[in-house]
Amino acid sequence: MNDDNWTTLQSAGKVPPPSPEVLAHATQRVAKVAAGSTRRRTVRRFLAPVLATAATAAVIGVVALQQGGTPTALPVAPATTPTTYPPSKPLGDPNVSHSCAYPLSPERFAKVPVAFDGTVLSAVKIPETQDAGLTTWNVTFVVNEWFRPSSGKQQFTVQMGIGPGHQVQTSVTHGYEIGDRLLISGAPRTEGGDPMDRPWAGVCDFSRTYDVPTADTWRKILSK
Amino acid sequence: MDDWFAAQVEQHGPDIHAYLSRRTAGGVADDLLGDVWVAAYGGRSGFDPDLGTPRAWLFGVARHVLHGYYRKHRLRSTMARVIGIDRPVDETAAIDSRLDAAALAPQLRTGLRALPAAERELLLLVAWENLSPTEAAQVLGIPAGTARSRLHRARQRMDERLSGSAQVEDETTRQEADR
Incomplete structure (x- = not known):
């Protein structure tokens, strides 16, 4: 391709630059994601030991009950069926x-x-x-x-x-x-x-x- | 968001948006730009500076997002056509519309359309996005040597087609002059 054709081809690809609002909106989207992932990491860091402690306590409790031979009530499902629906969501993405x-x-x-x-x-x-x-x-x-x-x-x-x-x-x-x-x-x-x-x-x-x-x-x- | 990533967003935002604009229609690029940043942020640990520039890496992410967009929207586009609304169904169709709108010399347009898809994509990455062949290779995930030879072949094909067209035009002019 000679230079003229190359230049013509390049000019065919010219597009107007994005508005500052478009750039800012895109940046805000990733900033939100970044903030969310930081929060999730913090929550995970906090919750992990709490959950581990709770799980250990539950296991100890079950073992103690079984060893004690005390009859215990089995957990039962709630008697009522839910009358509410989860929040409406679009079918499409x-x-x-x-x-x-x-x-x-x-x-x-x-x-x-x-x-x-x-x-x-x-x-x-x-x-x-x-x-x-x-x-x-x-x-x-x-x-x-x-x-x-x-x-x-x-x-x-x-x-x-x-x-x-x-x-x-x-x-x-x-x-x-x-x-x-x-x-x-x-x-x-x-x-x-x-x-x-x-x-x-x-x-x-x-x-x-x-x-x-x-x-x-x-x-x-x-x-x- | 760390400073390094924020700097990439600021520096390459306009170029990535231009890449998306050239390959979509109707303001879709505005939304896809955010998708690119989110995808790049999620995959930033995969960026290896030894393997290429951040710019090429971001174009690679943008390319994946663009392909994902057209994959997801195949059905929507088909339905839009069914109800009488014409939209580009893929990247090639969007680029074709752009070439038509640019009133490019017909033989140049025909030459581009006749190129194999891989060569055409590479040629346009270099011509439109100002990427070096090595950067374009990184975007496409191919060895730099392959990109260079593919680009050389693409330009050669274009030369052949353009000179062929020129010969046909000369012949036509001569025949008209003889009459």
Whole structure:
């Protein structure tokens, strides 16, 4: 390659420099990680001897009870089942949500065409179709509550890019299992298509695991 | 964060961001830069100054983060295409868009596209990132000698293609003049 071509090639690679905010944001991210790892090390250093002492005491206690021959009550499981759900988490990886074709903004959420609270009944893998490498699942829910539209079928099927048990083609922080209760937001599979005809869900949208406060928020926003 | 790492972040931030920007679209580089720093911080004990410069090491980390990004987003991109939104599906596609947008001489663009992927990546690391062949070798995890010969071959191929195109152009001009 002569010098002219080399220079032309180099100029084709020119990009604007990042803004100071972008650089600062990236630096803050690693600074947080660094601060977290220091804290974890400190906690580990403090907890290790405490835990070791507790474990030793427990072993000594058990041995003493066995040697004493005193009948002891066996530990039993709590009689009540938990009525609360763990805090709601997105099905997809929030760290990569920036890659979606659009931002997951409150404005966008207010406009979702399909949203409901449902329990996963079944998930059937769809054979790869015209898009090589695209694997999706038909996931049927028993709908506990329709948010948008305000009413619908008791059983409803969406097409998801995430299968049960973390079967995914993209990274997922919190997948789902059959029987899990989820908050699902969906969008038409084709532009202008019927949103109630097996919509896309679970990737690049607001779908997440169920909890009461989040469901309340969805109800409040989507009932408008 | 220790002083050494903070200094690397400050010194190489713009260059790493530029590397990511050239190979992605739509402001993705802004987010990936943070991913690179976090990954590099986690793996900083693996950096050996005897094996290369911090700059080359950071480009290597950035390359891994970039590949991870495209691996993770293959499905998302496919789905985005299905619903009618066009996004680059990989690094090559992003670079192709950049070359198109830069209105590069057609034969130069065609020549680049025709290069084997490994040669093209190396050539662009040297041309765009201003890495030396030895640094580029460290980024790619190949011996420096291999990088040098691969780079030589890439430039030779480009020369052949460009001179071939020039000959065809000369011939066309001559034929048009004869008419």
